[in-house]
Amino acid sequence: MFITHVYFWSVAMAMWNPDQFTVESFAAHPVVYELKENDQMKIVTIEPGRTMELKRASILAPLILLRDYTNDRTAERYVNGAFYERHLYENASLKASLLVKPQRRGHYHIVGLINSTHYIKPLRNQMDFMGRTRHVILEIPSSTGHICHNTINARSLLGEIFGFPRVKKQSGAHIIEASIISDYSHTKSLEMNSLDPLEYVMTYMHRVSLDFHQLKPSIKIMLTGYQTTLEENVEYVNFTSSGVLAAMETVVKLKNYVARTKSHRKADLVVLITACTIVATELKNTVMLGIACNNGICTEDKGILVKDAGARNSGVRTTTHEMAHTLGADHDGVGNSASCAADDGYIMTPIDAGKKRDEFSVCTKKVIATHLRKRRAPCLRRLTSRHISPLLPRAIVPFLEEK
Template sequence: SYTSRRDSEAAESFTVELHVISDEYHQKHFGPMQALIEYISVMVTAVNLRFQSMLGLHIRFKLVGITRSYNDAFAALIVGVLDTWQTLEGLVKYAKEGHISGTYDVLYLLSGRELASIRSNGNVDKNVAGLAYVGQVCTIHAVAEGEDVARSYAGVHTMAHELAHTLGATHDPKDSSNCSWYHGFLMSYEDRGANKYRLSDCSQDEIRKVFRSLKITCIQETATITFSTKNNGTLPGQKVTADKFCELI
């Protein structure tokens, strides 16, 4: 939503309309559709917390669509795992062909499969949790994907990281700056405690820069459906005990 003039000093707001695909290996762990809706809604609530510290621009992801996939026509498999790059391209093609209903700013795949990349030497690297095109929000390439163990919420961090990519954030630099990779912010793979729940100053700058280039048609909310549930505001820790999490993982 566009809540203030571009030339205003007041903080602006961008509600990013999100459509989520739950793939065959993810959605099969949920019974009624409402259970899947509530699960993904809680994930998005948790993702939004990672963006609350943004300065000068309020970012909020709003769940406007869910596709429960039964055949994963977009998926590219290699030795039983998802080929990240080929599947990302498959998602672009899948969306172009009109398989996703409604309007959205970003399309995100929650996969119950393991993700992997083929390296230049031909090796299959399974040390991959997600992938996204950088800064492509509101374009045909506004797609991202990430692993998730169904019902565990384990994929929340990956989802937040990949969605930040779609908004324009790159990985934090491996230097000695206040944005350093080694400080363990959201756009790093390092774990330095609470920093992983927020964006570095550099990531925030990159997202604000992309936002300033967006068309008003992207910033305006256009979806006619919003998935809201009785669990609005509920976080993963309130839904899954530590013992249950360990059992699922």
């Protein structure tokens, strides 16, 4: 088995090229090879010439709180994070975040992001003559956008005191404890696509976490809670008269909801994911991809709003972008990142069409490194840390999409 391992390592290094995907979608019958000498790794051949090595990954807290929300009641339950993420694997260099789930007779279902441009899912009732499930590889939708020259100032009106620190995180590690909410449109989108909500959010947020590994010091994400929404009109969203989400108004409602909800209040960051169109009413209903509060992490302005259309992982880049805003980063070309041109196309360009959209610019890396040295950063080095939000203005930074 050792010889087989060496052989496939060579294939993975020599033959895999993520840029080979030049079509929007294609079908394949992946083969998974297990390594007896290392049960933390697998070799996956998508098709001849496309082989990669995967290693076990982690994104969930040891205990994760699952919530199903309605206006009348919220069902809650804690589950074992290690059990639910036991099939989660990654290839950090390819930005792959995958669930590799064993099936009968040694076959597998693979679901998640296969690289920066494509995702994979099984077609459960279609098999080849060998019993291997047919999978489809699809391009992640991308939106082109335009620069927003406006920022909307927000001010924290009160401080929050969380519980005393209980557990220190790993020495030197910065871990963002994130609580995720799928609004009604996103919850229904997952349901209509026959996707397990927690599994989808696991691969989605782990892919976001891989983007933050490039920072020094690196940042990891740990999901402490996930909430689905079973009614459309709930207390943490705000619709316009035309039935689309009002960005700023929704962020304000989300902030108030988080302040009243203990599980979200304990998190460093709360991410509200929607499949709805998001608009900035104060900017003549400009369509947006997301919105976040600058320097908002670990404060009462920790809530961010992002669009993930059709449960196709289209919101991954937006989530990374908005999270970087909460860590103090401005758009490239302005503010503390003025010396890095927006046209260079890094993650913090204010459009979703950059040539280097999986990389942070030098400016962003420096800004976030500086932020991590500030007094707020200890909240990212402790679990359920104590923090008092200062009465300081912060900018709401929108991420825009063309209509």
